[in-house]
Amino acid sequence: MDDEVTFTRITKLNLDRIGDYETHVVNDSKQAVETAKEVVPDIIFLDFMMPGLDGGDVAALLRDDPELAHIPVVFLTAIVSREDTESMGSQVGGNLFLAKPVKAQEMVEVIGRLLGTSGTAQDAEV
Amino acid sequence: MTKYHPVNFQIFVIAICGGLAGLFYSSVGSAASLDFSEEEQQWLTQHKMVVTGVDSDFAPYEWVTVEGVHKGMVSDYLALIGDKTGIDFRHYSGSGWTDVLEKAKAREVDILAAAAISPQRQESFDFTDAYIRMPGVIISTEEYGSLEDLKGKKIAVVSNYVWDDLLTAYNADARVVRVEDTFTGVELTSLKGVDAMLSDPGTVSNAISKGGFTNLRISGYLEQALELRFAVRHDWPQLISILNKAIADISAEETEAITAKWIRLDQPGLWDNPVFKYSVIGGVLFFIHILGGFITWNFTLRRQVAKRTRDLRLAQQQLVQAEKMRTVGSLASGVAHEVKNPLAIIQMGVDFLNAEHDDADEIERQVIDDMDDAITRANKVIMELLDLSRDAELSFSAADINEVINKSLHLVEYETRKHNIAVSTDLDQNIPELQVDSAKLQQVFINLLMNSMQAMGEDGAIQVKSRLFTLRKTRDADLARELHLVAGEKMVVIEVADSGPGIEAEQSAKLFDPFYTTKPVGEGTGLGLAISQKIIQMHCGTIMLGNRKEGGALARITLPIEKRGSCEKEDSTRG
Numbered sequence: 153m154d155d156e157v158t159f160t161r162i163t164k165l166n167l168d169r170i171g172d173y174e175t176h177v178v179n180d181s182k183q184a185v186e187t188a189k190e191v192v193p194d195i196i197f198l199d200f201m202m203p204g205l206d207g208g209d210v211a212a213l214l215r216d217d218p219e220l221a222h223i224p225v226v227f228l229t230a231i232v233s234r235e236d237t238e239s240m241g242s243q244v245g246g247n248l249f250l251a252k253p254v255k256a257q258e259m260v261e262v263i264g265r266l267l268g269t270s271g272t273a274q275d276a277e278v
Numbered sequence: 279m280t281k282y283h284p285v286n287f288q289i290f291v292i293a294i295c296g297g298l299a300g301l302f303y304s305s306v307g308s309a310a311s312l313d314f315s316e317e318e319q320q321w322l323t324q325h326k327m328v329v330t331g332v333d334s335d336f337a338p339y340e341w342v343t344v345e346g347v348h349k350g351m352v353s354d355y356l357a358l359i360g361d362k363t364g365i366d367f368r369h370y371s372g373s374g375w376t377d378v379l380e381k382a383k384a385r386e387v388d389i390l391a392a393a394a395i396s397p398q399r400q401e402s403f404d405f406t407d408a409y410i411r412m413p414g415v416i417i418s419t420e421e422y423g424s425l426e427d428l429k430g431k432k433i434a435v436v437s438n439y440v441w442d443d444l445l446t447a448y449n450a451d452a453r454v455v456r457v458e459d460t461f462t463g464v465e466l467t468s469l470k471g472v473d474a475m476l477s478d479p480g481t482v483s484n485a486i487s488k489g490g491f492t493n494l495r496i497s498g499y500l501e502q503a504l505e506l507r508f509a510v511r512h513d514w515p516q517l518i519s520i521l522n523k524a525i526a527d528i529s530a531e532e533t534e535a536i537t538a539k540w541i542r543l544d545q546p547g548l549w550d551n552p553v554f555k556y557s558v559i560g561g562v563l564f565f566i567h568i569l570g571g572f573i574t575w576n577f578t579l580r581r582q583v584a585k586r587t588r589d590l591r592l593a594q595q596q597l598v599q600a601e602k603m604r605t606v607g608s609l610a611s612g613v614a615h616e617v618k619n620p621l622a623i624i625q626m627g628v629d630f631l632n633a634e635h636d637d638a639d640e641i642e643r644q645v646i647d648d649m650d651d652a653i654t655r656a657n658k659v660i661m662e663l664l665d666l667s668r669d670a671e672l673s674f675s676a677a678d679i680n681e682v683i684n685k686s687l688h689l690v691e692y693e694t695r696k697h698n699i700a701v702s703t704d705l706d707q708n709i710p711e712l713q714v715d716s717a718k719l720q721q722v723f724i725n726l727l728m729n730s731m732q733a734m735g736e737d738g739a740i741q742v743k744s745r746l747f748t749l750r751k752t753r754d755a756d757l758a759r760e761l762h763l764v765a766g767e768k769m770v771v772i773e774v775a776d777s778g779p780g781i782e783a784e785q786s787a788k789l790f791d792p793f794y795t796t797k798p799v800g801e802g803t804g805l806g807l808a809i810s811q812k813i814i815q816m817h818c819g820t821i822m823l824g825n826r827k828e829g830g831a832l833a834r835i836t837l838p839i840e841k842r843g844s845c846e847k848e849d850s851t852r853g
Contacts, residue, residue, distance in 0.1 A: 255625060
């Protein structure tokens with residue numbers, strides 16, 4: 153989920169084609185939890201900086217929801233540098249960080265690493 | 279080139295006036311006033327030349343210079359009368375006034391130019407009317423206005439002068455001190471050996487200015503005057519009448535002009551007064567002494583001021599740099615988000631196109647790769663900006679600085695080989711372990727090495743040196759202050775020298791400015807040195823760039839052996 157409509161649209165194209173995933177897009181952070189409940193994705197990519205509820209707020213809401221708490225969340229951020237994401241072990245509050253601009257291939261790799269699969273049809277929410 | 283000069287102009291005007299006056303008088307004089315009788319005219323025709331006895335030492339009335347020139351008031355009057363009568367006065371001064379008198383009595387000398395009348399002289403000469411009349415003056419350090427005031431006082435006069443006679447006749451109460459000449463009398467009066475002196479303004483002012491007696495003044499004038507006349511041999515009565523006619527023809531203006539020319543009644547120059555002179559010399563010496571003190575003091579002060587100015591300038595530069603950093607920092611974090619998001623979109627787009635066009639031809643693949651590179655480059659700028667802006671805490675740990683250097687060299691080995699650059703090291707093995715952020719220092723070293731390589735292009739040499747250095751008391755005082763160290767403390771100096779073109783003077787001031795780069799577009803963000811500087815400063819060290827004497831650039835980093843908890847510099851820039 154990301155408030156940048158263009159970004160989510162092209163990312164979805166990439167994930168759908170390269171990774172062969174089923175991707176759901178949310179552009180309004182207030183609808184994130186609702187959509188997550190509907191879809192129950194295998195992994196959630198969450199933009200960190202958004203107006204209104206930010207990525208951190210959404211992650212907290214997801215964690216508080218017993219149905220969704222198990223879903224791994226990967227933050228996409230325009231602030232943290234690649235070097236930082238690596239040195240931090242990319243784990244902040246149990247969540248993984250990816251620095252924008254992120255390559256489609258990186259996202260696919262992260263999905264593969266977290267879900268233990270690659271290339272197979274999975275649900276992802278962007 | 280002629281230049282208008284007011285003084286010359288003045289002289290010119292006077293000359294014209296003088297010339298006109300001369301014309302006026304000569305025409306008026308000979309035609310109207312000087313109505314010579316036939317007898318007189320005949321005498322003048324027969325006596326073109328008159329031998330004139332003059333006193334060689336009677337200044338300012340008359341005297342003869344060493345060159346034999348007759349000067350003074352009398353000389354001017356002779357010239358004037360010569361013009362009026364046509365007589366050629368030939369002056370004779372002999373060996374002195376006595377000689378002149380004797381020659382006059384023997385009629386080898388025809389007339390005496392300036393003589394006071396006396397019964398004794400009247401035996402040998404006839405006298406004309408007086409043409410010089412000088413009022414008698416009282417010279418004193420006190421306020422004696424008239425002879426009345428001098429009753430019972432000691433009064434100096436030159437013996438046998440007219441004043442001697444006058445005083446004897448007039449004031450029997452006065453105690454007369456007869457002196458040889460005017461100068462002696464003036465001196466005596468100045469030293470208060472006598473209460474006053476009687477003289478004429480001419481000789482007395484001459485004596486006063488010659489002796490520099492500043493305490494003397496003309497305190498009063500006498501009714502009696504010094505009168506100078508021509509003394510003419512008895513057998514030339516025609517000349518008496520001729521001269522009297524000429525004297526009568528002398529205008530008041532002419533008399534005034536001659537008097538003003540030769541007699542100055544103003545105070546003599548202060549410098550002529552010995553008391554004043556030695557006071558001034560003493561004063562000057564004292565002043566020089568004080569001045570010397572001042573100069574020494576001034577020199578010390580100036581040195582201190584220069585030092586402070588240097589310190590201030592350094593502090594100011596650091597503040598400016600810090601301010602630039604802050605600006606860049608706040609800009610960077612704001613811009614990063616706004617730029618990175620569109621970059622993320624482009625990246626996704628490129629990735630998509632790349633995946634979509636498995637069958638892309640070489641040109642299409644190249645375009646996609648170029649776009650991918652451009653994204654990486656743009657992102658790198660933002661990354662470095664963020665690096666620069668963040669007050670990231672460094673993670674300090676004990677490290678061998680030589681090892682950090684070697685690791686950095688290893689990381690650029692591919693580049694150095696590729697561009698045929700010879701790398702040599704001269705590392706001091708005595709350097710103890712330092713508390714540093716190895717990763718950050720490595721970033722600095724790599725940045726410096728890459729800069730050197732890019733400056734040299736193909737072929738060249740890089741030398742990396744490390745040294746343990748003990749700060750000396752005076753020679754390294756500035757460096758010590760900059761490092762917040764004191765003399766005797768140790769530090770590490772690391773130098774990266776290259777054989778490239780060096781740094782141009784105009785570049786050196788901006789090298790550490792964010793975004794300042796001399797590299798071609800796309801090859802440098804202009805942030806490398808700014809970041810390096812920040813990292814070194816966070817280690818409480820210094821970094822400078824300069825040129826080597828033998829050519830090429832030199833980067834020198836200094837790091838203190840014992841890192842302070844927080845560097846003062848950082849604190850001050852934040853305060």
